[in-house]
Amino acid sequence: MKHYIPASFSQGPVTSLQSMLRAIAFVEQQFPVISATGLFDEDTLEAVLRFQKQNYLPVTGIVDEETWDSIASAFINAYRQLPPLSVPPYALDNRSIHPGQSYPALYPIQGMLNGLSSVLDGITAVASTGSLDPTTEQNLRQVQHSAGLPENGVLDRATWEALVRLFRTFLPQQPVRCIDAFDGNHQ
Structure with missing residues (x-):
């Protein structure tokens, strides 16, 4: 069974899709960097089509289960390569908090x-x-x-x-x- 993401979604799955495609684009620069607007717009469609073509998937522009899983897998690989950009300071210096401990942070x-x-x-x-x-x-x-x-x-x-x-x-x-x-x- 295939799951399609309707273009009318304005939150949730489309924002996640766009966020994943955006992270992939930062690592694999042949993809366009898109914004996470929550709307399945022209930029999102273009990014999906390019992703499908680059990954030898049926080039339909429809985010079916196979496309979603492939994007999610590529995102995980890209995510691991992204440096932590402008991360807020870690408030604990070099300390760690272990299970069972309490700390205001x-x-x-x-x-x-x-x-x-x-x-x-x-x-x-x-x-x-x-x-x-x-x-x-x-x-x-x-x-x-x-x-x-x-x-x-x-x-x-x-x-x-x-x-x-x-x-x-x-x-x-x-x-x-x-x-x-x-x-x-x-x-």
Whole structure:
């Protein structure tokens, strides 16, 4: 059975598709760098067609199961080659947080994992406890797996960098519009 991604999707799978194609384009420069708009637009169609042609898939522009799996596999390979660009500083210096330990830096990390749980299989929602509880540990193992790191559930610098890359890839930050409270103009 084939699964098609309708052009009318404005969130979710199309954004993930675009994010994967974007990461692939940074490593394999024959592909166009596209934006993760959430809309299956002309740029996305062109990137899919080029990917299909380059990878000897039927060139249809339709993201069926075979195309999706091939893009996902290429993304994983590309993701492992991408350097962590402008990663926020790791707040723990050279220390690591092990399962069962608590630390204030885990609150925002659990928030990042919660955001990723809405767009990635294998990452589950977790309570913000500030503790490296079993759910947080399992999520970190999944992040480590996707980055080709040792799957130990420990939060260290390499795991932090992998988490930031996933977060920035799948949950791109949108610019915030400022509203002037005095005159209602948007900036």
